[in-house]
Amino acid sequence: MKKLIGAFVALAAFGALGAYIVVQARHIGYNQGYQPDQPVKFSHKLHAGELKMDCQYCHFAADKGRHAGIPPTELCLNCHTQVKTNSPEIKKVQEAVDSGENIQWNRVNFLPDYAYFNHAQHVNVAQLDCKQCHGPVDEMEIYYQHEKLNMGWCINCHREKDIAPPEDHKRASGGDCQKCHY
Numbered sequence: 001m002k003k004l005i006g007a008f009v010a011l012a013a014f015g016a017l018g019a020y021i022v023v024q025a026r027h028i029g030y031n032q033g034y035q036p037d038q039p040v041k042f043s044h045k046l047h048a049g050e051l052k053m054d055c056q057y058c059h060f061a062a063d064k065g066r067h068a069g070i071p072p073t074e075l076c077l078n079c080h081t082q083v084k085t086n087s088p089e090i091k092k093v094q095e096a097v098d099s100g101e102n103i104q105w106n107r108v109n110f111l112p113d114y115a116y117f118n119h120a121q122h123v124n125v126a127q128l129d130c131k132q133c134h135g136p137v138d139e140m141e142i143y144y145q146h147e148k149l150n151m152g153w154c155i156n157c158h159r160e161k162d163i164a165p166p167e168d169h170k171r172a173s174g175g176d177c178q179k180c181h182y
C-alpha cells in the first residue's frame with residue numbers, strides 16, 4: 001500500500017503530461033523487431049537488393065520533409081504493367097489501382113505524437129544513409145523494425161556526431177528538449 005501511494009504521488013508529481021507520455025511510451029515505443037504481415041508480398045530484398053533500385057525511387061519525399069512516405073500504388077505499375085502480370089500478388093496491385101485506391105500497408109516505424117523527427121534534416125542536411133537508422137533493408141524479404149527508435153537511440157547518435165557534447169544534462173540530450181518535443 002505504501003509503495004502504491006508512493007508510486008501515485010510520484011506519478012502526480014510527474015504531472016499529467018508526464019503520465020500521458022509514460023503511458024503512450026509503454027504502448028508505442030520499443031517495437032524493435034516488429035514485423036507485421038503485409039497485404040501484398042512486397043520484398044525489399046528483391047527490389048532494393050537484387051534489382052538495386054534506389055530507396056528514394058519509391059520513398060521520394062525522404063530528402064524533402066518530415067516523412068519519407070510510402071509510395072502511391074500507381075508507382076508500382078511503372079514496371080508491373082509489364083512484369084509478372086499473371087502473379088496473384090501483382091493482380092492485387094493492379095486491382096487496387098483500378099479501383100482508385102492505395103494498398104493499405106501496415107505501418108511499422110512510428111514515434112509517439114510528442115516526439116518530432118524530420119527525415120530531410122537527416123537525409124538531406126546530415127547526409128545519413130537510410131541503413132544507419134533502418135538496418136539492412138535491402139536484405140529484408142519482409143520489412144521489420146531494426147532499431148529501438150527510443151530517445152536514447154536518438155541521443156547516442158547525436159553524441160557520436162558531436163551535435164551535443166555530454167557536459168551538461170540538457171546539452172547531453174541533444175540540446176533543448178524542444179528540438180524533439182513540443
Ligand code: HEC
Nearest residue numbers: 047048053054055058105106107108109130134137138143
Ligand atoms: C519499389 C519500391 C520501394 C523501394 C525501391 C524501397 N521501398 Fe521501402 N517500402 C516500399 C513499400 C511498398 C513499403 C510498405 C510495405 C512494407 O513495409 O514492406 C515500404 C516500407 C519501408 C519502410 C517501413 C515503413 C513503415 O511502415 O515504417 C522503410 C523503413 C523502408 N521501406 C525503407 C526503404 C529503404 C531503406 C530502401 C532502400 C534500401 C527502400 N525502402 C526501398 C517500397 C519501396
Ligand code: HEC
Nearest residue numbers: 040041042071075076078079080083084087088089090093
Ligand atoms: C523498376 C521496376 C519495378 C517497380 C517500380 C516495382 N517492381 Fe515489383 N518487381 C519488379 C521485378 C523485375 C520483379 C521480379 C520479376 C521476376 O521474378 O522475374 C518484381 C517482383 C515483384 C513481386 C513478386 C511477384 C511474384 O509473384 O513473383 C511483387 C509482389 C512485387 N514486385 C510488388 C511490387 C510493388 C508492390 C511495387 C510498388 C511498391 C513494385 N513491385 C514496384 C520490378 C519492379
Ligand code: HEC
Nearest residue numbers: 055059062067068069109110111117122123128129130133
Ligand atoms: C536518423 C535516422 C533515420 C534516417 C537516416 C532515415 N530514417 Fe526513415 N524513419 C526514422 C524514424 C525515427 C521513423 C519514424 C518517424 C515517425 O514516426 O515520425 C522513420 C520512418 C520511416 C518511414 C515510414 C513512413 C514515414 O515517412 O514516416 C519510411 C518509409 C522511412 N523512414 C524510410 C526511410 C528512407 C528511405 C531513408 C533514407 C533515404 C530513411 N528513412 C532515413 C529514422 C530515420
Ligand code: HEC
Nearest residue numbers: 021025029115149150151154155170173174175176177180
Ligand atoms: C534528439 C531528440 C530528443 C531530445 C533532444 C529529447 N528527447 Fe525525449 N524523447 C525523444 C523520443 C524520440 C522519444 C520517444 C521514444 C521513447 O519513448 O524513448 C522521447 C521520449 C521522452 C520521454 C518519455 C519516455 C521516457 O524515456 O521516459 C520523456 C519523459 C522525455 N522524452 C523527456 C525529455 C526531456 C526532459 C528532454 C530534454 C532534457 C528530452 N526528452 C530531449 C527524443 C528526444
Ligand code: HEC
Nearest residue numbers: 116117121125126132153154157158161163174175179180
Ligand atoms: C545515426 C545518427 C542519428 C540518429 C539515430 C538520429 N539523429 Fe537527429 N541528427 C543527426 C545529425 C548528424 C544531425 C545534424 C544535422 C545538421 O547538420 O543540422 C541531426 C539533427 C537533428 C535535429 C535538428 C536539431 C539539431 O540539433 O541540429 C533534430 C530535431 C533531430 N536530429 C532529432 C532526432 C530524433 C528525434 C531522433 C530519433 C528518433 C534522431 N534525431 C536520431 C543524427 C542522428
